[in-house]
Amino acid sequence: MVTLDKNTEAEDIGKKPIKSYFQQVRKEFWKNRSAKIGAIIFLLVCIVALFCPLLAPYDPLVLNVRESFSPPSSKYLFGTDSYGRDILSRILYGARVSIRVGLEVLIVTAFFGTLIGIIAGWYKKFDNIIMRIMDGFMAFPAIVLALAIRSALGPMEFNLVIALSVTQIPRIARIVRSAVLKTREMGFVRSAKAVGANNLRIILLHILPNILSPLIVQASFTFATVILVEAGLSFVGVGVPPPSPSWGSIVADGRDYIRTAPWITMSPGAVILIVVLGLNLLGDGLRDILDPKMQKK
Numbered sequence: 001m002v003t004l005d006k007n008t009e010a011e012d013i014g015k016k017p018i019k020s021y022f023q024q025v026r027k028e029f030w031k032n033r034s035a036k037i038g039a040i041i042f043l044l045v046c047i048v049a050l051f052c053p054l055l056a057p058y059d060p061l062v063l064n065v066r067e068s069f070s071p072p073s074s075k076y077l078f079g080t081d082s083y084g085r086d087i088l089s090r091i092l093y094g095a096r097v098s099i100r101v102g103l104e105v106l107i108v109t110a111f112f113g114t115l116i117g118i119i120a121g122w123y124k125k126f127d128n129i130i131m132r133i134m135d136g137f138m139a140f141p142a143i144v145l146a147l148a149i150r151s152a153l154g155p156m157e158f159n160l161v162i163a164l165s166v167t168q169i170p171r172i173a174r175i176v177r178s179a180v181l182k183t184r185e186m187g188f189v190r191s192a193k194a195v196g197a198n199n200l201r202i203i204l205l206h207i208l209p210n211i212l213s214p215l216i217v218q219a220s221f222t223f224a225t226v227i228l229v230e231a232g233l234s235f236v237g238v239g240v241p242p243p244s245p246s247w248g249s250i251v252a253d254g255r256d257y258i259r260t261a262p263w264i265t266m267s268p269g270a271v272i273l274i275v276v277l278g279l280n281l282l283g284d285g286l287r288d289i290l291d292p293k294m295q296k297k
Contacts, residue, residue: 028289035285038220041278049096056089060245069261079263081253087267090245094268097246098227098275101161105226106219108165109172114215116169117176118203122184131177134170142167142225143232150233155241164229168222175218179211186210213290220283224276231272247272 029035048055057077064084072079078087120130137145146163153159183189184207192202227247233239234248235255242249247268254264 025289029285032285032288034281035289038278038280038282038285041274042282045095045275045278046099048092049099052092052096056086056092058086058089060085060090060093061243069257071261072263078267079261081250081264082257082261087250087264090250091247091268091271094245094247094250095271097240097244098230101157101164101230101240102223102226104161105164105168106223108161109168109222110215110219112165113169113172114176114208114211117173118180118207118211120173121177121180122199122203122207127177130173134173137166137170138174140167143229146229146233147236147238150238155238157240157244160230160233160240163233164226167229168226172215172218172222175214176211179214180207183207183210217283217287217290220279220286224279224283227272227279228276 062085064080067076067080067084068082070076070080070084076086076088078091080086081090116130116134120127120134140148146167149163149166150160153162189202189206192206197205230239231246231248231251234246235252237249237252239248240246250268251265251272254261258265
């Protein structure tokens with residue numbers, strides 16, 4: 001007869017379910033094609049953004065008028081723009097701008113969106129007021145609302161982050177609120193209330209860990225949306241202030257030469273398409289992995 005001491009038994013009971021859960025998630029991740037493709041694309045973009053000074057063949061800000069409108073060749077793989085700047089170098093540095101802005105917006109959005117969603121979902125007296133305000137923000141298209149806020153605040157990257165965050169916080173808040181409303185009715189939350197646990201302890205130890213899955217999935221879609229909206233704002237001239245190269249501003253530089261020099265617009269446009277597609281594939285894959293309903297299927 002094999003016996004276990006109480007400490008070993010408690011340790012096994014406490015750790016085995018958590019360990020097996022993460023093992024299952026990792027196993028499902030490697031089996032999910034969409035998640036793998038999306039993660040590879042996003043990882044490559046992050047590597048490019050990190051090492052763009054080493055990867056870029058030329059300085060993205062140096063003007064060389066003699067080489068203006070050079071078509072793609074062995075010297076300039078993606079060609080040059082109207083000022084003779086290397087398109088490939090500008091796209092590589094533009095990846096750093098997009099990733100930086102996307103991460104900053106994601107951090108701000110996740111923090112305030114989660115906070116607002118938890119307050120609305122847990123405290124019923126604030127629910128209706130908060131959600132009506134969120135609905136008001138969501139009534140505007142994201143790019144229109146961001147354009148208005150960015151124009152009002154002024155030409156700074158910090159103001160751009162604020163503008164983009166305001167457009168995405170309501171979406172995160174609605175996702176979190178829905179998860180909180182569902183989780184607060186579960187047995188373990190009711191048990192915590194019955195033994196006298198205060199609201200802060202219940203939210204931190206029981207509610208928050210159980211809303212991370214939908215929050216992570218929504219974060220990947222938010223990242224893609226932010227990159228797309230930031231490119232749109234840069235295209236109309238109110239995105240990242242110059243001289244920082246942005247994918248949207250590169251597209252804007254070539255809009256007047258779309259027939260004579262299409263490579264100026266096509267190259268950054270294709271990069272935006274691939275990156276946004278990769279993030280959406282990653283989000284779809286994470287949803288399939290983390291959603292219990294999808295796991296049962």
